[in-house]
Amino acid sequence: MGEKEEAAPVLLQCLESGRVDVICSILSQMKNQADFHAQVDKLCCKEGTLLHKAVWLDAADSVAALLSGGVNPCVQNSEGKTAYQCCQSEGVRLSFVREALQSINLHKTERLCQLIRAGVPVDSVDTPDTKNTLLNWAADFATPEVVKALLTNGANVDLANFKEETPLHTAVIKANAEVVKILLSAGANPSLKTKKGQDAFALAETHSPALLSLLSMDQIARDVRHHRSVDDMDDRMSLISCTETLNTQILNDSIKYEKYIEGEIDSWTDLLWPQPKLISIKHQSPRNFEFPKDGKLKVYFDDCSSANPRQVMQIIELSKPLLVSVGVDIEYRGHRLADHETSALEGKVTCGVFEDGRPSGSYTLTIDAIRGVEVVGSDYAGIRHAFATFVQIVRLHKYALHKHVGHSNGVSTSVPSSPNGNASGDHSLLNGNSASKHFPDISADGTIKELTIRDQPDRAFRAVYQDFSGCRILNPDTILKLATRLSSCKANYLFVNFEVRTTDRYQLPYTNRELFHMMQVCQELFITFVPSIDTQSNYLEGDQARTIIDQFIDDFPLCKVVHFGPNLASLLISDRKLLTSIQRRVPRIYLSTHVDEKNGPPLSTLPPFVTLCVEGTWPFEVEKYVSPRVSVVIKFSTGDDGYLCASPESVAKKALLAAKLSDRQTVLGSMVCDLSTGCEAMPPSLSYMSLLASVGVAFNGSTDMKKYAFLLPVIAAHHMLLDGDMVSLFEQVQTLGKVEHQLTKYAYGYWKPNSSSSPNADISSGSETTLFGMSANKKMPISVFVEMILNPENMNMERLTPVVFKKARIELKRTTSALDATSKLLPYSYDLALVLEEIRLVTELMVLVSKLGQYMCVYGSQPIDRKKSFEEGLPYSPGRVGVINLPPAIRTDLANTYGFRFFVFNDGLFFRMLRVRGQFQHVWLSRSIPSTLQNALKMFDNLFRALLPHDLQEMGKQLL
Template identity: 50%
Template sequence: MLFPNGTPNNTPNHKIISNNEGNICSLLLKSIDDERIDILRSILTQIASKSDFHEQVDQICYNGGTVLHHAVARNSVDSVRTLLSAGVNPCIQNDNNNTAYRVAFSEEVKNAFVQELLQAVAQSNLGRVCQMISAGLNVDSIDAVDTGNTALHWAASYGNEDVVRILCQSGANVNALNTKNETALHDAVRRGNDAIVKCLLSYGADPNIKNRSGENCYELATKMGGAMLPSLSLNTLNRTIRRTTSMDSDIDRSSLISTDTTMMFVEKPSSSSVGRIENWTDLLWPQPKYIDLDERKLTYPYPKDGRLKIYFDKASSAEPRRLMQIIQMSAPILSSVHLELDYRGYAVRDQPALNGRITCGIFENGYCSGAYTLTINEDSIELYGEDHTGVRHGFSTLVQILRIFKECSEIVNWNTETSLETLHETLPESTIKITGTVNSEQPRKIGAIPCLTIRDSPDSSFRAVYQDFSGCKILNTETLLQLARRIAYCKASHLFVNFEVRTTDRYQLPYTTRDLFQITQVCDELFVKFVPSLDVQSSYTESDLLCRTIDSFLDDFPLTKAVHFGSNLAIMIISNRTILNSVQRRIPRIYVSVDINKNNASLINVLPPFVTICIEGKYPFEAENLLSSRLNVVLRFSTSDPGFLCAAPESVAKKALLATRLGSKFPILGAMVCDLSTGCEVMPPSLYYMSELASLGVCWNKSVDIKRFCFLLPRIAAEHFLLDGNMEALFKQMSTIGRVEHEITRFSYGLKTAESAGEMQEYSSSSSSNRKKPISVFVEMILNPDNMVLERLTPVIFKKARIELKRSLKALDQAKKRLPYNYELALVLAEIQIITELMVLACKLGQSLCTYGINPSLSPNDQKASFSSSDRVLQETTLVGYQMVNIGVSNLPSAVRTDLANRLLEIRSRFQHTWLSRNIANTLPNALKMFDNLFRALLPPNMQDYGRILL
């Protein structure tokens, strides 16, 4: 596709230049080569007034980088000084991710950069100061060896308070000494600037340090007339403040200084056992409570003919036909490993051994519903459940075992080199444990299953997945049924599907009556209770209209025995017992999602026993102090953090851990993991598989070590949701993009990288904090780029995030090479690729905003005025962050905006196909609004009409 100017959408930024620009670039390089500083200065003077000045001088003009890179490489000190004095951007990186300062090898050239920094400090040019620091200059650089004055000394002597603050926030040593043994505070006191003195004291300046004349700041202030003594007297308070603010100095420094050794967006090192499969049983999910492997290491031969012979125990109370229906639900999964079901009738005692024989039955032994016992002997398999649900769960575990060992046997015979490193790390270990022939010359027993006994039962009777269709995302029937089969395979008990209706419009659900009947029937066969959910947009609706809406909704689900009401509808229903009782006469079990507080606690605590309330699970769990222990309570967790596109691995683990620990403090029936509708609904359902698996796993077995298993979730999700353990790389990249999103947002909010799991969530959920809840940098950038505020972020941080995301794209490309011919796997891979590319685009946009932009809310005159002390308050409230940070897309060069818009169009086109594969077709226009709004913001004003034609 071509834009009107004829520039193809795949043309890199540095190639989108005219012939004139190319000539200027060549002239600049030529003048540097010839050491013609007069010509260089003349060219820069002529083009300085042009609007595209920075596009011409800051572009990548040769293999080594920009014109400034070339001057540094030539060791031309005069050229470097001339370029810097003309305003050339020193933050631009070459293909090796190095700024011009980073490639400087002589002290003379480095000193030229330092002099530019000191000059900017003396002139209170905040934007230039931040640029120089971001380029890699040491914030404590000195002017000369014989004087030893740092940039902070210069700021205290000549600059304003804003420059002093920026240097301190950037990690400058406030107590650095010059050759006179004086600190910057000495200079500020001698200058008599009260604001700078207070600023230095607030960042920990020590007034007791004595210079070579033996004077500390108190004595110097007295000597200068005593005007500074009141400010110095606040030293005790300021030193207390310093202990608080200095904790953030490392964060601010890491966001400003471009250090190559900074470790960002990289997983923390862990012990060798974390993230590795210690035994093949680690792949079973949910983890069975009791597994007894045969000590003699006996094995059961894998069915040679690919047929499982199903027999029914005569003594069992179960009807064979019903058992056949239950077992048959696993046939599609068994077909993935080329196994078929063969029903043989009742088992006969003393029957000779038969390869692939399985005996099933139901015996009520006093365990809870869903309990089962699975025994694998040398010649047969026995499966006995407490009830029909137990048989269903037990057979799911057996299918998992059969699939694990079938795949392992294929890997043993697989002589081709795999491109997924996880196969080298985990599956061969599993195979070794299975065959027991490590370092043995005997042939391995391919596909042999170890003899074992599993006794298992659920800890929680409520293990739910919640799908919210109140926004533009509405899964089609095929995708919803596929989700039901997947969560049933992992022993879920409930599937909630939420609909939101407008009481002002005619009542209508997005599915037909036939679709709803099919969904209900399939869930019933899977032993998953389908619970329809209803909510309205308004928190107040007239009683008559409310009753009619509820009746119409229940009429669409004649077979359901449970219903759920969202937060708006729930308050109106529990406040009106007449409506509540009328619903109960039709539906025996009612679920309501409420946020309990002191105002409604008395109303909620008297709810009848047929009502179950769904409370948000968070720490601290303040609801336990308000709820009565007589209530039926379940916890609800979101699949991702509010305000974020993806869930970080740490937050997934923390929510699963909370589900177990909160249950020990208050009687909880179980947990519900919710895929909620948000303002940015481009995330595919595959992105939340690991969150759903984690919640189901801890609800079934509360004793599972989720801190360890959270690192195994990518493999477990690939094994049981995609039915292909080789596709672990897909879910690993999901974790990567979630981690990158959370880390870059932590930097934006000034938070240190979390040492413990879920620090960001604690920050956002803390009720005592007056700070705003964190919102993902990517979400803000995609939804509202023109008002984007990028605090503490630099081009370096966005660059490193983009590099990490590109590594993910490379890993996805490698996984694609090993991808079998499977539509579902290809769709999941395409979904993850699109989201990763969208985040790469957001990083590129953020990098451009930081590199090129200025604050559009300030006019050129206002920018100079904002540096003065009188306008300091306006700057601190209106302009958050630094002058060099762009808070508006309109400030980007046209070439950059065009390049970003072209890339967004390509992502948008591919997104349409994946969206229509998962969702109802009429939801596509609303889903594309996010892309369209960003596209319009990126397009230059003179291309808006053309943009409307493209969309």
């Protein structure tokens, strides 16, 4: 070949004629030339590079010749695909795998990583018969650097060959101590056995006894890291290892839901929320819906529809930011053309409103490879719901594609699995190793299978209630962001509750401009904004109540609906004149009240424009006392009264009960209430899963919450945080709830499972047992953590021991580690960073209170006051304890850790607010209006003062 002759045309001819020998000769001659890669790796044909051409010809020998000659397999063609991604036969794929094996044998780490980035699976096997993975080969023939490279790229450390020999077995047989260390550090299990029944220890005894000490040290480390810390009675009663939580109490009589415990899903459609009534996917269809190459969906309006195109455009614009964030834009084209159905235009979306007799908010969504996307709503709300579902579908497919491409290119985007060992959350979705594993039926290229969704709401009332009667008052921006997210999940009412003190001048925390803006945005989101008001007491005269109500309604002149809390409601129920006068200004009135035998008769005669809001409890006795002529809405709280965090168990049970009670003819729907009084003044992100669960079952009452209770973390990550990689955050929220509730159960002697607490039980029976696991006459206890924060000087710890608090700290430290790992992969997003800080705040607070509890069990009471208790194997009981009994050194240490640190400088004491209190202030001011901060911090004041030594109390008052 001449010195200046181009190599690519000659090599193309050789490929087409099958002259492998000539290809090898030319590449051998060119290999040392400076422009070697410029010539052999350029795009020289319509398929792409020479390697793409060989793959297209399905010529395995030519592919092998090019690869052994040194061509770059990572070059992409005009479609953005590498040669490996274009492979059509196993023979050609095997050529790539053989090149990887050759790279391992020759210790060419860079070449091996290059092939993995090009798409060669890191767990590829040499032949179907022997099943030796690349890591098996590396453990046998390669250097430690090659082994590290494979593990870094996600190789399965325990994948065995046909002899059931793992890479660790191979390394032990080879007596390669360095490789054995690397594999053990990566989590290799030395207890796995070969077909001959030999584990790594047995193989080491035979082939390399010097490795026994290394394997033994690893086993000791595993035992130390084991989920349970002490193998005794206390361990069997450990906080989470006893698993008297979601996965046992809800599912204690069924194995149907076991596979969901680890977050496994049946289909990607499991992550749509609320769950559509009907999803029909054409799995056998030869074509899928492809996203347009220009990244723009072309929106057309059905000319047979009576819908106003401008209003439809406004609805679609609500979802546009969610599409743009995943690389999909929208272009409006006007009314559809005559050949619209059959044209080859990519990304067609046709919208129309057709009243077909279904309820408001009903829709049909069709995705077809040829006809494009068809969005049909029974009204404008139906269009909104349909497009919200379509956006969820697009985002899930783009997420799966991102994971698949990231893995194909050898880029690790995984978040470490939760170290808690908890059976909650979507661990598989966190570890971005295989898109097909995460989403079993999403194509690797991100295209959407042809499908039809037909959906309609079960209940016309799907409300979220934000309570601002306590110290927490969210700022308008936070409220509107929450409303936008919940609107995408098909909530349609937003109650905003204010409390007016009769001794103070009437004033709302927002300006009229802010209130009007909130109402306007909610209207655009198809959410009915409902202002709500109550007084701190029902001891007020009718004229005074009328004045307050008139002033309140004046602040919302455009509202057609209003809600009154229990105190004002009791006055309005007894004063029908006042109630009727209010109705002249506001057509629909909601009243929150308690129902019993005494007030049943007056409630039964309420006028039709009134809807009652009652607590959702079991047994549900409203129908027993109130006439069926009165419409009812059932209320649930997002959290558990007296707790910092809701347990996964209570979230699931409330959703199950909401679905059960919504079947009643008098029940219009459900309302989930995010309270702001007392300890409920916790960050709003802790309530996201509760909000989604309630809204989901209100829209689709047939949703199987026994299944979806385990998927709530990943659903919340995708639809509230808009980032599927942030599942770990909500898994840790569940862990916090489990720890708090389990420790409180120990404190009150409720650690034994209560079979009647399971939703699988027949809750329609006449049993007096509530759905929440407590009998009707047994009051739910307050959380140990909350009691310690609010009342640290008089704690009852008769059933608690230092070991129990230590175990709580271990669980919480695992949560802290998981949050730290997640923070390293956090994208640049203020909202995500704020949620992370909120969860970290509560975690640190619980860690520090656990540490305090541990000290109080040991030092918190006088020896003479301590009791001995041998009930249920508990040998130690401190009785009633207080922080005041702690030694000064312990109190100073806790104060330094908790919120104060003292520095001696220039003969003076300087105080610096640290950690919990500082974090709380930052998070609070990011979510709430600043004027409420002072009252919010009072929740911590008792504990802060108690922790400070006596000689620093006066200075502590100045700080607080």
